[in-house]
Amino acid sequence: MIEKYFGGIVPNVANTETTGAHPREALLGGVPTDYDFGAHLQRIWNLIAVTDGYITANAPWKLAADETKKEQLAEVLYSAAEAIRHLTAALYPYLPYTTCKVWAQLGLGHMTEAADSGELKTLEWGGLQPGTKLGSLGPIFPRAPKELIQKMTDTEQKPVATEAAAVVAEATAPAEAAAPAENANGIPSIAETITIDDFAKVDLRVAKVLAAERIPKADKLLKLQVDLGFEQRQILSGIAEFYEPEQLIGRTVVIVANLAPRKMRGLESNGMIVAASIGDHGHPYLATFLESLPLGARLK
Amino acid sequence: MSDQHKPGTFYLTTPIYYVNARPHIGHAYTTLAADTIARRQRLLRGNDNVYFLTGTDEHGQKVQRSAAAAGITPQQFTDEVSATFRALWDRMGITYNDYIRTTEKRHAKGVQALFNRLYEGGHIYLDSYTGSYCVSDEAFVDLPPGTPCPDCGRPLETVTEENFYFRLSGFQLQLIDLIESGRFAVEPEARRNEVLSFLRGNVAAAPPEALELSAAGTAYIPGALKDLSISRSSFDWGIPVPEPAASESKQKHVIYVWLDALANYMTALGFGQDDCETYDKFWPADLHLVGKEIIRFHCIYWPAFLLAAGLPLPKMVQAHGWLLFEESKMSKSRGNIVRAETILDAFGSLKPEATTEEQDLFGTDVLRYFLMREISFGQDGSFTWPTATAIWSAALWR
Numbered sequence: 001m002i003e004k005y006f007g008g009i010v011p012n013v014a015n016t017e018t019t020g021a022h023p024r025e026a027l028l029g030g031v032p033t034d035y036d037f038g039a040h041l042q043r044i045w046n047l048i049a050v051t052d053g054y055i056t057a058n059a060p061w062k063l064a065a066d067e068t069k070k071e072q073l074a075e076v077l078y079s080a081a082e083a084i085r086h087l088t089a090a091l092y093p094y095l096p097y098t099t100c101k102v103w104a105q106l107g108l109g110h111m112t113e114a115a116d117s118g119e120l121k122t123l124e125w126g127g128l129q130p131g132t133k134l135g136s137l138g139p140i141f142p143r144a145p146k147e148l149i150q151k152m153t154d155t156e157q158k159p160v161a162t163e164a165a166a167v168v169a170e171a172t173a174p175a176e177a178a179a180p181a182e183n184a185n186g187i188p189s190i191a192e193t194i195t196i197d198d199f200a201k202v203d204l205r206v207a208k209v210l211a212a213e214r215i216p217k218a219d220k221l222l223k224l225q226v227d228l229g230f231e232q233r234q235i236l237s238g239i240a241e242f243y244e245p246e247q248l249i250g251r252t253v254v255i256v257a258n259l260a261p262r263k264m265r266g267l268e269s270n271g272m273i274v275a276a277s278i279g280d281h282g283h284p285y286l287a288t289f290l291e292s293l294p295l296g297a298r299l300k
Numbered sequence: 301m302s303d304q305h306k307p308g309t310f311y312l313t314t315p316i317y318y319v320n321a322r323p324h325i326g327h328a329y330t331t332l333a334a335d336t337i338a339r340r341q342r343l344l345r346g347n348d349n350v351y352f353l354t355g356t357d358e359h360g361q362k363v364q365r366s367a368a369a370a371g372i373t374p375q376q377f378t379d380e381v382s383a384t385f386r387a388l389w390d391r392m393g394i395t396y397n398d399y400i401r402t403t404e405k406r407h408a409k410g411v412q413a414l415f416n417r418l419y420e421g422g423h424i425y426l427d428s429y430t431g432s433y434c435v436s437d438e439a440f441v442d443l444p445p446g447t448p449c450p451d452c453g454r455p456l457e458t459v460t461e462e463n464f465y466f467r468l469s470g471f472q473l474q475l476i477d478l479i480e481s482g483r484f485a486v487e488p489e490a491r492r493n494e495v496l497s498f499l500r501g502n503v504a505a506a507p508p509e510a511l512e513l514s515a516a517g518t519a520y521i522p523g524a525l526k527d528l529s530i531s532r533s534s535f536d537w538g539i540p541v542p543e544p545a546a547s548e549s550k551q552k553h554v555i556y557v558w559l560d561a562l563a564n565y566m567t568a569l570g571f572g573q574d575d576c577e578t579y580d581k582f583w584p585a586d587l588h589l590v591g592k593e594i595i596r597f598h599c600i601y602w603p604a605f606l607l608a609a610g611l612p613l614p615k616m617v618q619a620h621g622w623l624l625f626e627e628s629k630m631s632k633s634r635g636n637i638v639r640a641e642t643i644l645d646a647f648g649s650l651k652p653e654a655t656t657e658e659q660d661l662f663g664t665d666v667l668r669y670f671l672m673r674e675i676s677f678g679q680d681g682s683f684t685w686p687t688a689t690a691i692w693s694a695a696l697w698r
């Protein structure tokens with residue numbers, strides 16, 4: 001968006017140190033020296049969600065449409081870029097290749113050199129210089145094609161074939177026609193064929209989570225308020241074991257909007273959140289979009 | 301650990317990997333964790349104040365037998381396997397500062413210097429011993445011959461050797477006190493308890509009058525820690541016991557592989573050699589990262605050697621769990637060894653336009669993320685392809 005609205009230059013703001021109160025609060029703190037890597041990564045990922053929420057809540061694409069809000073737009077985008085700079089530094093020890101790419105995209109040059117010099121030890125909020133020219137933008141993570149995942153999953157079934165060449169060669173081969181009902185990893189096979197009319201009966205919509213809270217005495221359910229743009233709804237979702245309520249606030253999700261209402265624990269649920277279900281315990285991963293979309297948009 | 305803003309240096313090590321097998325994902329796990337820690341420390345202290353060592357352990361009877369089975373010399377064998385490890389770390393962009401091989405001259409020189417220091421201090425004596433020996437673990441085990449080794453399950457062999465012994469027994473109380481007080485930190489707690497109970501002996505089964513108390517007030521059995529044989533004469537693929545000790549025995553001895561291997565942490569820095577500037581700057585180590593199966597060597601033998609030699613102890617030994625594959629331990633016999641190369645290639649292929657180097661580094665990031673995020677450090681973790689790919693798709697691709 002900085003590319004689009006400010007010609008790829010980090011926008012000028014009156015006072016860099018006071019911008020973006022929301023992501024800023026969450027980002028203070030240093031490089032941990034303990035060895036609980038998982039917990040640290042979880043914290044960083046929560047901060048990414050906070051930053052996401054900050055951007056969504058401030059809707060820069062709306063600010064951009066209003067000439068009088070140019071200053072506000074500059075502040076939001078500056079804060080977002082600054083938050084990304086902090087998150088990138090925090091992630092560097094874990095994902096050196098990826099963070100180096102992001103660092104260069106932020107126009108900050110060689111990340112490893114900066115890290116090795118010790119200058120990132122005291123990363124102050126507001127340290128990103130307005131006027132910094134962003135580097136060339138490109139996708140950081142290519143999407144994993146389904147066939148590759150399937151092939152690697154298959155590989156597990158025949159450990160003898162885990163040699164590198166075999167996997168890569170097979171990964172590009174067309175998927176086999178006959179799939180088992182369900183393989184041992186719990187990845188279900190494709191359901192029976194339906195027509196386009198069958199699919200059209202399911203009304204999938206883009207929504208944003210406005211509020212999320214736990215329900216007393218229900219370990220698995222979260223109570224969500226979601227915004228469809230034209231209306232708001234309450235949805236109960238069985239994801240409480242895997243998501244913290246605050247992680248979800250501001251997040252864009254996909255809901256089944258025409259599911260018959262049903263009551264759970266005495267509370268009404270109007271719809272369903274769409275998620276991938278992974279593993280024996282059905283670990284859910286909520287579907288979302290990379291792009292900013294108008295709420296209520298239908299998936300077809 | 302609140303030494304976040306402590307000025308000064310940080311020296312960390314991986315175990316040196318035994319060259320009896322090719323690297324698998326378990327080795328990669330340890331090395332990636334160490335690389336992550338090294339990068340964190342460089343963020344905090346700057347590049348010049350951090351030293352990260354890895355390498356390969358190349359001596360011992362097992363290597364000699366494997367080389368013979370392959371029809372090549374031990375040196376050719378270790379050259380090949382050590383190069384495989386190093387090539388993998390280079391593909392993965394591991395930022396090690398030095399790569400030590402125990403067959404290097406600089407290492408042999410340092411090990412012999414350490415041996416002599418122990419010998420001159422009166423900590424080494426010659427004696428003969430008949431007992432059950434595990435060839436695979438290269439250790440005597442206090443069980444009848446023919447029974448399976450409690451560590452690896454292979455049958456124990458009867459071996460009689462005239463050996464040089466290290467007076468390990470004299471360090472029992474000192475080690476208990478150092479570990480109990482935290483001056484020599486052993487993490488996680490489960491491993492610390494394992495080490496302490498080995499040091500204390502079977503306290504529960506002993507009569508009260510056989511017990512004494514440590515400084516912290518815990519009971520131990522004096523004498524429960526036995527002296528340690530630190531030479532072998534049944535094979536010759538190792539570092540020779542140096543003069544003057546060597547003349548004491550009619551047989552030719554090589555130095556016990558664990559004394560040889562553990563010393564790498566100092567010899568790589570220049571201990572016992574002409575140029576010991578790096579040693580002076582970085583020793584003692586701040587962190588030895590180890591797998592839980594080698595905790596006893598690192599938390600009993602190693603600090604005892606150092607105490608006897610009058611050298612400072614490392615500050616911390618941190619053990620991690622085993623990386624399991626689908627809940628069972630990876631092993632060659634089960635045919636369930638996952639290789640890091642497979643994962644690099646698979647994920648690297650997602651960036652067909654990138655150079656090979658970029659593909660490797662990208663694949664490494666995916667692997668790093670999975671291992672660091674999903675596996676609770678210090679406990680056993682499991683590698684499964686569906687989890688790896690699910691994690692990848694859910695978290696990274698956004």
